[in-house]
Amino acid sequence: MPQNADLLVLHAHLLTMRGDGVGYLRDGALAVRGECIVDVGTSAELSARYQAAEILDATGCAVLPGLIDVHMHTIYAIVRGVAQDVSNWMQKALAPFAKHMDEDAARAGTRLNIIEAMQAGTTTMGDYVRPYPGWAECFAQAGVRACLTPTINALPAGGMAGLKLGDLYPLDEEAGRASIAAAVALCDRWHGAENGRITTMLGPQGTDMIGKSQLLEVACIAEDRGLMLHVHVAQGDREIEQMIKRYGQRTPEFLADNGLLNERLLAVHLTEASDEETDRIAESGARMALCSGSIGIIDGIVPPAHRFREKGGIVGLGSDQASGNNCNNIFNEMKLTALFNKIRYRDPEIMPAWEVLRMGTIEGARAIGLGHRIGSLETGKQADLIVVDVSVPNMLPIIDEPIRTLVPNLIYAGTGKEVRTMVVAGRVVMRDREVLTLSEDQVRAEAQHQAELIGERVARDPLHRDLALLSAMRAGQL
DSSP states (O other), rough: OOOOEEEEEEEEEEEEEOTTTTOEEEEEEEEEETEEEEEEEEHHHHHHHHHEEEEETTTTEEEOOOOOEEEEEEGGGGGGGSSSSOOSHIIIIIIIHTTOOOHHHHHHHHHHHHHHHHHHEEEEEEEOOOOTTHHHHHHHHHTTTEEEEEEEOOOOTTTTTTTTTTSOOOHHHHHHHHHHHHHHHHHHHTTTTTTTTTTEEEEEBTSSSOHHHHHHHHHHHHHHTTOOOEESSOOOHHHHHHHHHHHHHHHHHHHHHHHHHHHTTEEEEOOTOHHHHHHHHHHHOOOEEHHHHHHHHHTTTOSSSHHHHHHHHEEEOOOOTTTTTTTOHHHHHHHHHHHHHHHHHTTSSSSSSSHHHHHTTHHHHHHTTTTTTTTSSOTSBOEEEEEEEEEEOGGGGOOOOOOOOOHHHHHHHSSTTTEEEEEEEEEEEETTTSSSOOHHHHHHHHHHHHHHHHHHHHHHHHGGGGOOOHHHTTTTOO
């Protein structure tokens, strides 16, 4: 007698990510009961074995684990495009806009980013923002998986807006204390919420943005609660200059000397890390968040992910912030990661398609400590998956012998717009590209409204006269 299932996915080009490769299964199928995958096999096997409440016919489609974005700043979708093609992107481009963001704008940005990421196949979003009312609820309502990191820093009111380039940041211990308290409260409320669909980390924004004693306090709190630390590390020459001025040390050495280089650290960017520093971080067990598109645009640098992996480190992909990266799309990150590293090393064999696909799925899951639950399509794991139409012109033809072209086509020709359906924890949250949990029309309209309000506030602030893109604007280049 057939067994019962809630969902049966049939006739897929199935990419399970099992083993060390992509785990391809021709005419593959999987059965879902509740939140979990209960069986994986061929369509013939599972059709005979299960009767399901819903059958999803994936003929002409690839089915793969939902993509994992380990490092995002969703609120900045509301100011998409204000901080690219400039030097000193944070202080001379983003900070004046960030200064004028209120809770309504932040919420609008987060919701816009969630829909954008969902429609590009991202099921797990590693968001990193200063917490505001309703932040976690946005993800809960959307039905996606979220790893939330409330930002912690001790910068004075106004953040980095108005700070002079090269000056040592003034750190405000009271601001740091309030920031820590807000972050801990959010983690205590949301870690493990929504039946485990929402988890948390603690996020000192950077070692240059909080005093040493408060940084170590956050590390102790994280250890007591079993949380990872999510920290921008060696993210630019600005940070390195601050660390040398304040402590006489570069960031990696400072972290090591203070016992913070270990498997509980998710180190973001490593933009300015030397080869020796990269080796040390990887060998410590810390994980790396690689944001190829963002760092390529705002710094013109290829971070040392290839070397990090050579030293045995785990690397997950992040899209960072839309103010400078301009999109939050892991298909974009996979392609750019492959291309940038081939160009950097002048070697076409570096970062092949299958490797960056693993970085966007199972390795991303491992980077945020969730590899035992998500990232591959295996019995017992959460049913987080996407259905990608590979019958569209930019994906065709699909050749199976003697060389299978499915994975290279996904990485080098895919845009994310080929994603048709999304399942998170066994629940269909997007079907035929329609997000079922949020109103896309309302989200888009509110985002446009809030962006216009921010623009008006920035234009009234004399600080806007220092915006780096004003010269291009006046020259008619924007």
